[in-house]
Amino acid sequence: MHVVSRDTIVYAMSAQNKPVLNVEPGSQIQFQTWDCFQAQVTSAGKGFDGVDWNRVNPATGPVYVNGAEPGDVLSVKIDSIEIEQQGVAVCGKDMGTMGASFTESTIKIIPIKDNMAHFSESLHLPINKMVGVIGVAPASGEVSCGVPDLHGGNMDCKEITDGATVLLPVNVPGALLAMGDIHAVMADGEIGVTGLEVNGSVTVTVTVIKQAKGKELPLPMVLNKHCVMTIASDADLDIAADMAVSNMVGYLTKNEGFTLADAVMLCSLAADVRICQIVDPKKTIRVEFPRKYLTNGGVV
Numbered sequence: 001m002h003v004v005s006r007d008t009i010v011y012a013m014s015a016q017n018k019p020v021l022n023v024e025p026g027s028q029i030q031f032q033t034w035d036c037f038q039a040q041v042t043s044a045g046k047g048f049d050g051v052d053w054n055r056v057n058p059a060t061g062p063v064y065v066n067g068a069e070p071g072d073v074l075s076v077k078i079d080s081i082e083i084e085q086q087g088v089a090v091c092g093k094d095m096g097t098m099g100a101s102f103t104e105s106t107i108k109i110i111p112i113k114d115n116m117a118h119f120s121e122s123l124h125l126p127i128n129k130m131v132g133v134i135g136v137a138p139a140s141g142e143v144s145c146g147v148p149d150l151h152g153g154n155m156d157c158k159e160i161t162d163g164a165t166v167l168l169p170v171n172v173p174g175a176l177l178a179m180g181d182i183h184a185v186m187a188d189g190e191i192g193v194t195g196l197e198v199n200g201s202v203t204v205t206v207t208v209i210k211q212a213k214g215k216e217l218p219l220p221m222v223l224n225k226h227c228v229m230t231i232a233s234d235a236d237l238d239i240a241a242d243m244a245v246s247n248m249v250g251y252l253t254k255n256e257g258f259t260l261a262d263a264v265m266l267c268s269l270a271a272d273v274r275i276c277q278i279v280d281p282k283k284t285i286r287v288e289f290p291r292k293y294l295t296n297g298g299v300v
């Protein structure tokens, strides 16, 4: 298995980032990853003295996937997510949905034992590991790893977890895949501005889907056993929702033969529109459509 070390840090996704590894499609790769603070926040308390804000939201990589050409689709199957035995959560002034209610910030270090996060002595939450940042180089310029967009990035989608597949656009040769920002526990919304942020590693298998023999896929998408999902991000949550819904309706009409009216009615009856997060510079919506209503289970 290929390993991408935690030393290969990027803070933005860009075609300018030098690949740290070249792999063939079908390869399995372990990305060793930092939490969103790059492990700078390790003790409970108030405030963030000493935190270098230029070193937040690191991703590791990027990986060049041989044969991936602009217009192709990069399929990233999440084989497993490993996490360390404690994570950090924060809230405070100007952070997240409740940021105006605080005058200072609070840091909580949360131990993780036996697949439970020990929020307090008596309150334990089951872990739901997910990958917060996963993306490829955008077609031009660079996008901070703190921002989600068409290239993936900081989508903070809790369905990006063991067994799920993330479909990303290939914008530049090799795609340049990078990821980081594992959460041990997170709920839809991520309202406080963090999940339970944790160092760890993500093992993935990458494949390339050639558009020519593929379908018209509105990317990024996430697939799991039960659903196909469209993901869209915008500074305005309403616009993100419109985009994610229209992407799903488009997927159904172009690839599944539904009329526009049937696709819309079917989504209205069967597709859940959910919030991934409402705290990043762009907010993220996902639409979950059950595979059981798709021809042959849909997509790939």
Ligand code: CA
Residues within 6 Å of the ligand: 036, 132, 133, 154, 156, 181
């Ligand atoms: Ca994040």
Ligand code: ZN
Residues within 6 Å of the ligand: 036, 132, 181, 182, 183, 194, 195, 197
């Ligand atoms: Zn995070």
